[in-house]
Structures are given as structure tokens and as C-alpha cells.
Amino acid sequence: MASGRVSVWASDLYYDWLPPVCWRSGRPADGRLPVTFRSGPRESTVFFVFGLLAYLLVRAFYRPVSVSGVMPMHSDALRDFEAARRAPYALGGMAAVLFAAGFLAQSVPLVLASAAFLLATMVVSAALTLRMMVRGRIVVADGVPDRFVVLRNVHPAFAAAVRENYRRRAEHASQLPLTPSTHALNVGPPQPD
Numbered sequence: 001m002a003s004g005r006v007s008v009w010a011s012d013l014y015y016d017w018l019p020p021v022c023w024r025s026g027r028p029a030d031g032r033l034p035v036t037f038r039s040g041p042r043e044s045t046v047f048f049v050f051g052l053l054a055y056l057l058v059r060a061f062y063r064p065v066s067v068s069g070v071m072p073m074h075s076d077a078l079r080d081f082e083a084a085r086r087a088p089y090a091l092g093g094m095a096a097v098l099f100a101a102g103f104l105a106q107s108v109p110l111v112l113a114s115a116a117f118l119l120a121t122m123v124v125s126a127a128l129t130l131r132m133m134v135r136g137r138i139v140v141a142d143g144v145p146d147r148f149v150v151l152r153n154v155h156p157a158f159a160a161a162v163r164e165n166y167r168r169r170a171e172h173a174s175q176l177p178l179t180p181s182t183h184a185l186n187v188g189p190p191q192p193d
Contacts, residue, residue, distance in 0.1 A: 013069025026157030
């Protein structure tokens with residue numbers, strides 16, 4: 001079960017410089033999962049006290065901070081993850097079929113069953129999201145050229161590998177900059193040979 005927490009630099013997510021350990025299972029990673037973390041203003045929730053309109057106005061004029069990149073995953077964990085992301089769609093489709101059958105047959109129990117499936121879809125979707133997704137909070141510090149993301153719900157082996165990677169990089173800081181991985185989302189402009 002993934003329950004660890006670790007901080008990573010946003011550039012490490014972007015260029016795929018994270019260690020090749022699955023964030024979900026802790027096994028060696030042979031695949032990548034594209035992720036995007038967005039951060040909204042925490043202060044805007046105070047405006048909810050003044051009403052929905054004030055809250056929506058603050059949210060409309062605030063530009064959220066986002067970080068994109070890739071997270072290493074084992075192929076089995078990636079397959080399970082993709083199957084779990086499709087489960088709510090299957091339940092939602094079943095709810096639509098039951099509603100259509102209940103409406104056409106003018107059957108109240110079928111319409112109620114479709115409502116139950118729709119409710120189950122929302123519950124399953126929320127449960128899977130909380131259980132299976134990596135959660136991250138973007139931190140922007142003054143005077144630091146890069147942002148970092150506090151990742152939660154990661155495997156302790158992944159967290160330990162990231163910490164060891166940063167320790168090794170700190171020891172060999174003279175060998176930086178790192179070379180981007182082929183899995184990186186954008187490796188930047190071509191470099192002269």
C-alpha cells in the first residue's frame with residue numbers, strides 16, 4: 001500500500017530524472033505515467049464565506065500554478081491503474097442503460113436502480129481517486145529558481161530511492177546538469193554536439 005511522502009523538484013518530474021522505481025508498487029519501473037499537478041489559491045476558500053460569486057471571481061482571476069511531468073511505474077501497476085480509471089465509466093454506462101430501460105418500460109424500480117448505479121459511480125470514482133492517485137502539493141519558495149512538489153501516497157521504496165538519488169546528486173554536484181531522459185515530456189532545444 002502506498003503511503004509515503006517525498007518532495008521532488010518540478011524539473012525532475014518534467015525531465016524524468018526520478019529514480020526508476022514504481023511510485024505505486026516500489027518495484028523496478030518499466031513504464032511512465034504522465035501527471036499534472038495544479039495548485040489553486042488556498043486563500044480563495046475564505047471568500048466562500050462571502051458567497052459563491054466572490055469565490056468564483058477570485059478563482060477566475062487567479063492563475064493556478066501547474067507542474068507537469070512523468071512518474072515511473074511498473075507495467076503491472078500501470079495496467080491496474082488504467083483499469084481502475086475505466087471502472088467508473090463502466091458503472092456510468094450501466095446507469096444510463098438502466099435509466100433508458102426503466103424509462104422505456106415505465107418501471108420505477110429500474111429508474112431507481114439507475115440512480116443507485118449513478119451514486120455507486122460517484123462513490124467508486126472518489127474512492128479510486130483517493131486510493132490510487134499520487135497527490136502533490138506545489139511549493140514555490142522565494143529565491144529558489146525551481147518549484148518543488150510534495151508527493152503523497154507514494155510507495156516508501158520510491159520515497160527512499162528519491163532521497164538516495166538526491167543525496168548522491170548532492171555529493172556529485174559538479175557533474176550537473178543532468179541529461180534529460182528519452183521519456184521526458186519536453187527535452188528542450190537541441191544542444192550542440
